[in-house]
Amino acid sequence: MITRDIAAFLERARDCALDFGPATAKAAFLVAPDGFARAEQSAGDNRYMADATAFDAGCAMAEHHELHRALSSCVPTVCFPGDPDAPDALFPNNVFATVPGRLIVGRMRHPVRQREAARSDIRGWFRDVLGYAETDLSQQPHPCELTGALVIDRARGLGFCGLSERCDEAGARLMHEAFGLRATLLFDLAPGEYHSNVVLAVLAGRAALVCADGFDDPAAAEAIASLYAPHVLRLSAAQKAAFAGNAITLSAGTVWMSAAAEAALAPADRAVLVEAGFVPRSVALRAIEAAGGSLRCCVAELF
Template sequence: MVTNRVILVRPHAFTFNKETAKDNIYQISPKETSENEIKNFALREFDDAVSILRKNKIHVDVIEDFDESTPDSIFPNNVFVTFPGKVFVSEMYAENRNKEYNKILPQLKKIIDYNRSEVIDFRNEEGRVLEGTGAVVIDRWNSICYGSLSKRCDKGEFLKFAKRFNLKPVYFRSMDKGVDIYHTNVLMMVGEKFAIIADNLISENRDEVLKSLRDSGKEIISLTEDEFNNYVGNSIELKGEGKNILVISKSGYNALTDKHKNTIEKYDFILPIDVETISKYGGGSIRCMIAENFFELEN
């Protein structure tokens, strides 16, 4: 299942988030760039991204967030996940990220028919975290979910999620520079016909992950170090006109080897989008910015 409807949150207060930097080694602390400059660069990148998606026939709904207390609201896919007729709500690792859902909810209700939705709310007082499709990469064609266990992907919550949505769970551990990779979707994506994965960084259950991908018919693209560092794994497949679209950061596109580019182009049109500022200071790329809207789709 693939969609051409997405939800993005305009980052009026985007900046380096000290709370998420505790376990996200990919965020870079600003030294010579002011918070105001970062915000303005990010807003420009965001608006360009929306324009590019719309020009490629992707339906984009935009939520506005003006609150200075939620600098990471530009990454809504971590906070909620949609299924046909259902909305999943995440418990977040950082305190300031747990504020996001209630703030965007009034605008979300204008996008989906919230009154007839089934809300599956995993927020809890014990701090058991599962950060949406940051923590869980879903193969919606084969009803499988992948999760790299970390502070953002609690094993118990991951298994509960899989059971609740009738998905086969495949969990593993991955490490980079001696620490857990904070989000599964930094490491991998799963498309209709192929999967992109930095499998060399999987420290536990690597064979099980690769077997699951092969058994579900995916052509596996194993990332080089340069591709991983430029967020090739943090890309997303959307529904295009006649051919699916792989939305990828511009830096990721530039890092692709010719072999990998050719493999992807067998199946998808590649759409690069420049999100350099957002990636640099947010520690996440274009996929993190996109919450897919499956609410109205049939199972």
């Protein structure tokens, strides 16, 4: 099922058991921020991106190295070199995603990001080293920026897809099919929002971080929250701006976010996470966040 009908989606989703697949990834990969700079094409529909003067390539590289070290303490994590001609390449989760045994390559909206999908080294690593098959969506015309646009509950096989310039309805359907999901809810993001994973995170199928003002229709946000109640952290606009929604679980008991995101959490917010069985861990990513994304955007998952 892929639908905009909230009631129909909820009826289907509530019957989905936690047996679709592993709730968290077995490994992760990153792409280093070589050539880190403001990508003007991406800035056209990413209001979270800073002015060019705020970009510090050296600091971003140091932060990224620390992110790699930190995540490696949780799951095996590899890092590919960046491409100076692809300044957004440090956010590979928009371009590459996996299901068990298969790599999915997305179709990026902007030409500057479409270069990333053509990387033969990343594709070759999955094909020749890991033996993964490939589903290539990069050459069709509909934008579908993978786990930037589509937040997935891997345990239940549910998708939550926010539509914007970065993902249209046809692209959402292609992703729904590529991931083999049981049900996907389509909703419009609020004007000015570019990716769902800034306003929504589902944590190992057990909890959710939701910022209702990132949805064009708050009813969609509340419907998603109802699936994970009582373990729901409702984010304020200020917390969203600090990238608190751009979080990820890479193991059963840990939620990762940037240091700025964690600092934006109130004691009551932390209590929600603890009650759901999560310990927050964070990495300082101030320089990286100038590029309009945060920790979850940096992490491509291997299932």
